[in-house]
Amino acid sequence: MPELPEVETVRIGLQEFLPSQTIVSVKSDWPKSLAVSQAVAREHLIGAKIESIKRRGKLIIMPLSSGYSVLIHLKMTGQLVYRPSHGRGFGGGHPTSSLINSLPDKSTRVVFELSQGVLFFNDQRKFGWVKLEPSAGLYANNAFLKKLGPEPLEHSYTFEQFAMAFKKRSKTSIKAALLDQTVLAGVGNIYADESLFMARIHPLTKVGNVSAVKLRRLFSAVREVMSLSIKLGGSSDRNYVDAKGNKGSYLKFAQVFRKEGSNCPNCSQQIIKIRVAGRGTHLCPHCQKLAT
DNA sequence: CACTTGACCTGTCCGC
């Protein structure tokens, strides 16, 4: 479920509470969720201090004082929810409008007991994972990180980089290329569909058949759509919540995603759902014509 | 090599 805007929203939430806290204990009941041996955990995880919360693509990275970093991938249904210890609320006197009432629950896979609270990693489908790797050379050594394409929201990211990466995928569909994390990092199914609609490109269009003008429009659309979603706290279908357990509201503003059967906001023809690159894909067949 | 498909899991929804 979580794509770049959701993971960034989680990161922002964790950043508020976790840095400088010490990890007291870590427990897991599903080995694949916590891919860290007991010995390594004892040596480099327990007793270490969390220094900061970073994000790369859809991956959360927490550098520790031990010289190791905790890596967390939420995949489809992962949640990272922080609960402060008794007497240490979220502050401001506001009640926490959390949608998750009591934790742990039946999808809790990993529990991090911290010096001032508890961090829960919940994951209904068990696709997500927590790993621990040395911080030195992490971005060059980690198999996932070293293949990851550029961050689309970095100011330094240019259209030329974007176009260059797509050029190498000229025979595949534009949607498959957008979802390819080695082309650019962080786009998933929701933002692929929304970006392609905004750029008026049919998802099945071969990359090589997308005009320069439309490719430039797509570059802007990806950044616009994901920036807006971060402002709105991401997209919540049924699983996604942020670090406090709150849902995001982006889907209220979605133009085509899960809108099949309703009218296109641009031309009022019916939005349809098809299958592209093995994924449910939403588009307006009138606004997004297949270029050949 | 580029590209596509199935597997990893649980839960929900839809049609019979």
Place this chain on the structure above:
DNA sequence: TGCGGACAGGTCAAGT
């Protein structure tokens, strides 16, 4: 109400 099958926002291994 019960049951089978399709499907769900991600990524990797294995296939063509």
